[in-house]
Amino acid sequence: MMDLWVPLVFGLFKIGVLVAVIFLSIKSHRDGEKEEKRKKPADSMQQPSTPLMPRSLN
Template identity: 55%
Template sequence: MLLKQRFEEMMNFWVPVIFGTFKLLVLGTGMFLAIKSHYDGEKKDKEKQKAQEETKAP
């Protein structure tokens, strides 16, 4: 009985820690990829616009 109670107390502490860490890792990765794709898209648009301006100029 005491062992089961001790195990439950340990799980009540570690489960939120593990899942919270996993959640932060997933959200952080998602934020990083969202920002990266935003800047990469912006860079691509600038390069495309620059190429169009070069073809327009005589």
């Protein structure tokens, strides 16, 4: 029973790190979407002066 604490502590630490990484990755993804949403209305007002692709390729 005395040797059980080492894998238990490491296992809990591993799960804690995994939860933190998942939380931060979801938060980062959501913050990126919010930033894109915020920039999109400002970008939609500016029309490109030249087409991105030549007419022959459309």
